[in-house]
Amino acid sequence: MMLSYFALFRDVTRKPGEEWKRPAATLGELLRDLVAAYGPPFGRWVMAEDGSPGPASTARTCATCRGLKPRLRPGRTWYFFRR
DSSP: OEEEEOTHHHHHHTSSEEEOOSOOSBHHHHHHHHHHHHOHHHHHHHBOTTSSBOSEEOSSOGGGGTTTOOBOOTTOEEEEEEO
16 A cells, blocks of 8 residues: 655655555554554654544544544555644
């Protein structure tokens, strides 16, 4: 899947986007993998301390994705930007 980063996310990752090749079945798994890859500065925006969705928004916001449980589909692009 493709990931596109804007604003603060671009600053943290130091790239405009990337092809994410690590398997992730759900949005929650993807976010946990991204936090592991990019550290606390990235995690601060995508996940709250209790593991719930943080202040980040994607093309399909976490609120409309039933929290972190939606299944990811290959070929999709996820956009990360500050709401």
